[in-house]
Amino acid sequence: MSTAFLTLDGISKRFDPRLTLGDRIAARFGATVEDRPVRAVTEVSLTINPGETLGLVGESGCGKSTLGRIVAGILPPTAGTVTIDGEPVLHNGRKVTTRVQTVFQDPFASLDPRMRIGDTVAEGPIAHGLVTKANAADYVRGWLQRVGLEPDFADRYPHQFSGGQRQRVAIARALAMQPDLLVCDEPVASLDVSIQAQIINLFLELRRDLGITCLFISHDLGVVRHVSDRVAIMYLGRIVEVGSTEQIYRDPKHPYTRALLDSVPRLVLEDDALVEFNAITGEIPSPLAPPPGCTFHPRCPLAVDACRRDVPALMADGTDRLVACHVRAMERNAAATTALEEGR
Amino acid sequence: MSEAATPLGRFWADFKDSPVAVVALVVVVAIVVLAIGAPWISPQNPYDLGGLSLLDARRPPGHIGTGGYVHWLGTDAQGRDLLSAILYGLLISVQIGFMAGCVALAVGASLGVIAAYAGGLIETLIMRIVDLQLSFPAILLALVLVALLGQGKAQLVTALVAAQYAYFARTAYGAATTERRKDYIEAATATPLSRTRVIFRHLLPNCMPPLIVVATVQIANSISLEATLSFLGLGLPVTEPSLGMLISNGFVYMMSGRYWISVYPGIALIVLIVAINLVGDQIRDQLNPRLRR
Amino acid sequence: MSALLLEVRDLRTHFFTRAGVVKAVDGVSFTMERGQVLGLVGESGSGKSVTGFSLLGLVDPPGRIVGGSIRLDGEELVGMPLDELRRLRGRRIAMVFQDPMMTLNPVLTVGAQMTLAIRAHEKVTGVAARERAASVLTRVGIPDAAARLDAYPHEFSGGMRQRVAIAIAMTHSPGLIVADEPTTALDVSIQAQILHEMRELSRESGTALVWISHDLATVSSVAERIMVMYAGRLVEEGPTATVLRDPRHPYTRGLLDSLPATARPGQELRQVPGNTPSLLALPPGCPFAPRCVRASERCVEDPEHRVDAVRAFRCHHPLERAA
16 A cells, blocks of 8 residues: 555564573573463554554454554564654664654553653653753643643652543653654553543544544454544454454454454443343463464354464455455355356 | 652651651761761861870770860770770761762662663673672672772772672662563653663662662661771771771770770761661661552 | 341441541442342442442451441341451352452462362361362353362463352352452453353352442443442442433443443543542532532532432432433
């Protein structure tokens, strides 16, 4: 896609267990040492268009946070490249661009407890020459106001704020770097429901006013649906389905997406309603020993032989949608053949 | 908000709650003030050999000497006024203790934090050397170094720093490996900020709490190490009597009833070390999240 | 046996901290019938968890139950000697925590812990206890339970560990289980499994459940009745569907409006302004008044309990009932 703004090309991330000197010596002498790598992310290719918000959804351990950290330039990928407007995010394992900024999940951990929040917000812009030291105070006040905080809060320390206010500070810190892409890693997961709504509204407002492109990582399908233009579903390190939010929530094609959507508890507003749960059976396999073939096959109601053997590729399924599923591909082929035969 | 605004303000508010620690802090401050003021408040300059009279040697406390003033704590074998000698000795102990403690803190903490942040070969190299050194008793290392370097304040401080930086490095390393995984470090890396900035502006300040605890203990330790070395005759030259040397000088007279020559410098040393340790204990309790109320 | 299982009257649990008295639970009253599932919702600091802990007498200093009464089967629990309370816990009232490791001992096998739990209240042989343990584990959906008895907690996944914790709570078929955010730490697919299983277990064994959660959706799918807490007080209580469909208290309305599910995607949510209040500096009268769009001068006075046909609420300016 030529319009793509952020491009992830074949990103993989393996965490090799760190062997100590003793382990290595023992291994040399033939001892068995646990050295299986964790494949957190496997061959992920994605694009985000300018001004778009892509929701990245998955359960714990699926690699969504690792992928987010790679995009944010915190972790170097084992393979593949991340480029923004054709410019690499990382060079020799060091982040070289300020155009990507991050908002983290836990606002209690993401702000330096020993720094006044004004200094926290000003630090990056000063270091990168976006503002002079002399003008930094006004610059910071402007951003604090922009995220709905009193400008005078600049002199306070993080412990003087509630979770929601801290998350606003974290957002101000990221925006003060004037980024083109914001990586939001579960930005509302640790907030109370009423505060969550405030932060979501702030996010929607800022995105509209500043035209920022966003990668929005969350396990909360409701929140993702609300803020995203497109959604990518991850399972055990791979993207299993990507498509527009509306398409995916209305008509999920991958069996995992469908099961995930079915698992979400809904608000029940009918008296004496007997709520049915269509829970997926089984557990998420360990990324230390992912199943062969399609990683979802042990839990999949539709699995066939091919699923146990080959890894399905992400393939177009209708307009603007990619699905990685053998069964879906076969259905598509069958439908195409029927159509062809009927046409004949 | 009734809470004090700065982290330091909150810390002091908690500290005030322990009367023992406050008293200990007052004692430490008093001793430091007395030691620094020694040249002005002590009746005699014990380094000025011309001012000493052998007629006053080994006099008991309360004796009025040839100088015409009362020797409240008695005199030693050279006829030095013990009170003056103790005040001057304290000055040396405090100087050496704080200098050694602070330099060891700076060196050790930097090494530990750098090792934790850099990882890989640098980490292995620094931490293995530190481990190796921690397996020797500090006193042994200090003894060897003083023997090699010779006598003198600078040499003594060097020896003490070399003997003690490893404790700081270990502590800083431990704290930094926990801190560096926290989001605010990742946030700084992701901005991106330079490595030096991340290490010294974010990582190091947040590793300070445990380091301050170790620092108080190590200052007390270097004071007692210095006293030990001086007691063994390896510390400072005889012309600059530190507490250890005073104790050592009086040791031979202990059994002949002239207890004061050893005992009073000993008491001064113990009071100083205990007071520093009590302050350190309170700081540790306050910084320990598990003991926090 | 009467249908009434639990009667809580004017429960007050306060924490005496250096900064002042935190009234975490301040005058909570409710009743529960046998086998009922009661949802207790609120945000952090609302006192929902402390209410749960108070029911089992598990409030640690500086916290203390300072007033009120908790009657389980007519027996008063407040002020009961600790050893009597211990005999009650596990047998007649049990707890499931958000983190199953609060219940599980990491150095004992699951089987050992379960036999201990069984033999704490019943005189049975080790072999019989083991059999019981295996059957309870099977009931909570752990496959190959007999073999899994010899596994340690760390050998189970998060969802399985929570199942073991639930099994331990179920061992003596207590009349009441207090579940504090039991599925919050779990993934959605596992959460759905556990929700389903706990509801079934409660139905089969007639165990009543207090289901404490911040998540209205999970509560709505398990609980018959719902209680909404704010700043240590109950603000609304009634049949779950009625309350959520047609709330009378503005805070309940605000909570519902904060859910993305209730708005069109991409549209601004109707948010509750302000922050959750500090329990050390509560305003006089209704604690929600500073954040409430309907508040008036009257709200500086404590609103009394009001009831309509099916529910109770505490508000001077309740929302009108939908037709």
